[in-house]
Amino acid sequence: MFIKYLQNRVLLIPFILIAILSNQIKVHSQSINTNEVLLNTKIDSIISILTIEEKIAMCHAQSKFSSAGVPRIGIPELWMSDGPHGIRPEMNWDNWNYANWTNDYVTAFPALTCLAATFNPDLSKEYGVSLGEEARYRKKDVLLGPGVNIYRTPLNGRNFEYLGEDPFLASEMVVPYIHGVQQNGVAACVKHYALNNQEQWRGHINVEVSDRALHEIYLPAFKAAIIEGQSWSIMGAYNKFRGEHCCHNQILLNDILKNKWAFDGVVISDWAGTHNTNQAIHNGLDIEMGTPSNKNISKRYPYNNNFLGLSFLEKINTGEVKEDILNDKVKRILRLMYRTTLNQDRPLGSINNKAHSNTAYKVATEGIVLLKNEDNLLPIDTHNNLNIAIIGENAKKSMTIGGGSSELKVAYEISPIEGLKKHFKNVNFKFSSGYSSNANEAENYRLNNEALSIAKESDIVFFIGGLNKNSSQDSEGSDRQQYNLPYDQDGLIESISEVNKNIAVILISGNAIRMPWLSDVKTVMQSWYLGSEAGNAIASIISGEVNPSGKLPFTFPKKLMDNGAHYYGELSYPGNGETQFYKEDILVGYRWHDTKKITPNFAFGYGLSYTSFDLSKINSDKKSYSSTDSIKISCEVKNTGTLKGSEVVQVYIGKKNSKVKRALKELKGFKKISVNEGKSKKIEIKIGVNKLAYYSEKKSEWNIEKGEYIIYVGNASDNITKELKITII
Numbered sequence: 094m095f096i097k098y099l100q101n102r103v104l105l106i107p108f109i110l111i112a113i114l115s116n117q118i119k120v121h122s123q124s125i126n127t128n129e130v131l132l133n134t135k136i137d138s139i140i141s142i143l144t145i146e147e148k149i150a151m152c153h154a155q156s157k158f159s160s161a162g163v164p165r166i167g168i169p170e171l172w173m174s175d176g177p178h179g180i181r182p183e184m185n186w187d188n189w190n191y192a193n194w195t196n197d198y199v200t201a202f203p204a205l206t207c208l209a210a211t212f213n214p215d216l217s218k219e220y221g222v223s224l225g226e227e228a229r230y231r232k233k234d235v236l237l238g239p240g241v242n243i244y245r246t247p248l249n250g251r252n253f254e255y256l257g258e259d260p261f262l263a264s265e266m267v268v269p270y271i272h273g274v275q276q277n278g279v280a281a282c283v284k285h286y287a288l289n290n291q292e293q294w295r296g297h298i299n300v301e302v303s304d305r306a307l308h309e310i311y312l313p314a315f316k317a318a319i320i321e322g323q324s325w326s327i328m329g330a331y332n333k334f335r336g337e338h339c340c341h342n343q344i345l346l347n348d349i350l351k352n353k354w355a356f357d358g359v360v361i362s363d364w365a366g367t368h369n370t371n372q373a374i375h376n377g378l379d380i381e382m383g384t385p386s387n388k389n390i391s392k393r394y395p396y397n398n399n400f401l402g403l404s405f406l407e408k409i410n411t412g413e414v415k416e417d418i419l420n421d422k423v424k425r426i427l428r429l430m431y432r433t434t435l436n437q438d439r440p441l442g443s444i445n446n447k448a449h450s451n452t453a454y455k456v457a458t459e460g461i462v463l464l465k466n467e468d469n470l471l472p473i474d475t476h477n478n479l480n481i482a483i484i485g486e487n488a489k490k491s492m493t494i495g496g497g498s499s500e501l502k503v504a505y506e507i508s509p510i511e512g513l514k515k516h517f518k519n520v521n522f523k524f525s526s527g528y529s530s531n532a533n534e535a536e537n538y539r540l541n542n543e544a545l546s547i548a549k550e551s552d553i554v555f556f557i558g559g560l561n562k563n564s565s566q567d568s569e570g571s572d573r574q575q576y577n578l579p580y581d582q583d584g585l586i587e588s589i590s591e592v593n594k595n596i597a598v599i600l601i602s603g604n605a606i607r608m609p610w611l612s613d614v615k616t617v618m619q620s621w622y623l624g625s626e627a628g629n630a631i632a633s634i635i636s637g638e639v640n641p642s643g644k645l646p647f648t649f650p651k652k653l654m655d656n657g658a659h660y661y662g663e664l665s666y667p668g669n670g671e672t673q674f675y676k677e678d679i680l681v682g683y684r685w686h687d688t689k690k691i692t693p694n695f696a697f698g699y700g701l702s703y704t705s706f707d708l709s710k711i712n713s714d715k716k717s718y719s720s721t722d723s724i725k726i727s728c729e730v731k732n733t734g735t736l737k738g739s740e741v742v743q744v745y746i747g748k749k750n751s752k753v754k755r756a757l758k759e760l761k762g763f764k765k766i767s768v769n770e771g772k773s774k775k776i777e778i779k780i781g782v783n784k785l786a787y788y789s790e791k792k793s794e795w796n797i798e799k800g801e802y803i804i805y806v807g808n809a810s811d812n813i814t815k816e817l818k819i820t821i822i
């Protein structure tokens with residue numbers, strides 16, 4: 094038996110080597126499905142000639158950001174890189190220091206909250222393509238992004254890396270992003286799967302959440318990324334779910350991802366997120382990354398100490414673990430390689446070109462959300478001779494540095510003040526930071542006074558503040574410690590409002606903040622972390638060169654306790670140090686505010702334009718539908734103002750008198766449309782009735798409840814123009 098096994102392997106060697114060397118094992122990323130059988134045969138053949146040691150080496154890191162290939166037969170290494178909105182600078186082989194290369198300057202694209210705020214899936218595709226091109230040029234095979242963890246609390250330090258609070262919006266935006274990245278022969282690695290909704294205690298906190306909230310809120314964007322986006326890899330999260338770390342979690346990785354969703358790609362651990370050899374072997378992990386190396390084990394192979402290193406080898410050698418388990422991991426890794434490094438047809442990529450800057454600019458301008466604009470303070474004509482005070486540290490601070498693993502080394506970054514000075518040639522700008530994130534009280538007192546004196550003499554004040562990617566201010570590894578703005582910016586804004594009424598607050602952040610000064614300022618603009626083109630984008634919106642069209646991808650509660658996760662106290666957020674319970678259940682974000690009738694400062698889906706729109710002729714194609722139908726909602730969008738602009742029509746659906754707990758309404762469709770001033774356009778939004786299903790905990794499957802539903806059509810979750818009744822029969 095054993096002899097026959099060996100013979101089979103030996104017979105295959107010439108075929109494999111000839112095929113590899115002559116590049117016959119060439120599978121174009123797009124045609125994977127049709128060539129799947131052939132590909133699997135080839136992969137099996139390769140596996141048959143690999144030694145156990147070679148296969149084990151492929152299942153864990155060989156450096157901080159790479160895993161081994163098979164040098165003996167020319168199978169290349171896999172190179173990975175952060176991150177979701179730009180390609181991270183090169184790091185040293187075996188530590189977290191930057192390698193100080195000079196060819197790793199990149200374009201910084203706006204962070205993902207901004208991308209979500211565009212409500213524009215086509216733009217998300219463009220974003221993915223550009224980012225993938227930069228990754229490819231930098232010789233990266235796996236891009237560690239996008240992040241799709243749901244925005245549960247405004248304190249989460251990493252919300253800026255994610256796509257907001259709504260699973261439908263996040264799903265619609267993540268799929269084209271992945272397609273765009275992967276068309277470059279670079280794998281997306283969607284992260285952090287799953288329930289990594291806070292940074293505090295992220296390495297060990299155990300999340301307890303109902304099956305409904307899991308499937309209806311926290312998993313859909315991952316599911317869309319895997320099933321529709323066809324993401325070739327996924328990253329496990331740091332935290333635990335139902336007692337097991339997510340990087341080797343039976344329910345998440347085996348039962349759901351690999352079995353239910355038939356994922357055929359690679360599960361990569363978050364860096365140092367692996368904790369146990371047996372679980373890593375059996376519970377779905379394929380490549381272990383980030384576990385610190387140990388040179389005492391072997392100078393040449395210091396990562397052999399990893400959980401999937403020598404201990405795994407020993408278990409195979411003693412027969413405790415079947416080789417099939419190892420082969421399945423290697424099969425997935427080789428499949429990923431055929432999609433990336435072994436795909437001879439993949440494009441070459443490009444970096445820092447005009448097209449990438451344009452994409453960054455477009456996303457930034459489309460994502461900025463105008464929240465308030467009393468007396469039409471904005472836009473400001475670039476020809477006006479005005480005195481404008483720019484106050485706030487964020488007017489000058491680089492926002493591509495800091496924040497953790499998504500930090501970048503940019504080819505260029507236009508700060509807000511640079512952008513404004515470039516656009517407004519006739520304006521006399523005066524600047525004071527007004528506060529400093531690292532000054533003492535006396536210095537801040539001086540800066541406050543300096544700011545007030547220039548505010549007093551100016552026609553308009555631009556307050557450019559917010560959070561700043563320092564630790565606890567929108568940064569990996571720590572949550573925010575307060576909902577208010579830091580460095581007493583609230584006090585400063587209030588003092589400014591006493592000397593000047595024309596204040597525009599330009600908020601740079603990836604999170605909602607408390608706004609005790611809201612009624613004292615005329616304008617509020619949510620400007621995110623906008624990347625290389627930040628200043629240009631901000632100036633284009635302020636000048637009206639671009640009409641704002643961004644919509645909030647998450648709610649801005651008035652106070653922290655108005656948020657569902659916080660309402661239930663410490664056990665819900667941040668937990669007791671060991672465990673936390675997602676007590677608000679399915680009522681996350683606007684679902685909570687709507688259902689509990691808690692008015693936020695600014696609602697999900699909300700955002701102003703310099704023009705106005707009228708939605709009319711809102712109808713559904715039928716009154717009753719079967720479970721396999723699609724509902725078609727038609728609507729006419731009229732631009733009733735004097736400027737061209739874009740509006741996002743949003744369709745929410747709810748069910749009254751349901752037999753299960755429901756949010757009042759949930760986003761099920763949206764369309765962004767550009768309309769010239771005075772003109773109208775008709776749109777249609779199609780929604781599969783299957784999208785109305787809830788996750789039945791009894792049956793452990795999706796279930797469509799029959800009966801009457803209400804369709805809410807509007808341009809924000811709190812601005813509904815029309816309600817329609819339909820019946821599912």
Ligand code: BGC
Pocket residue numbers: 175176237284363364498
């Ligand atoms: C982060 C990941 C990141 C990885 C590699 C981890 O700390 O959670 O998002 O991709 O480091 O830098």
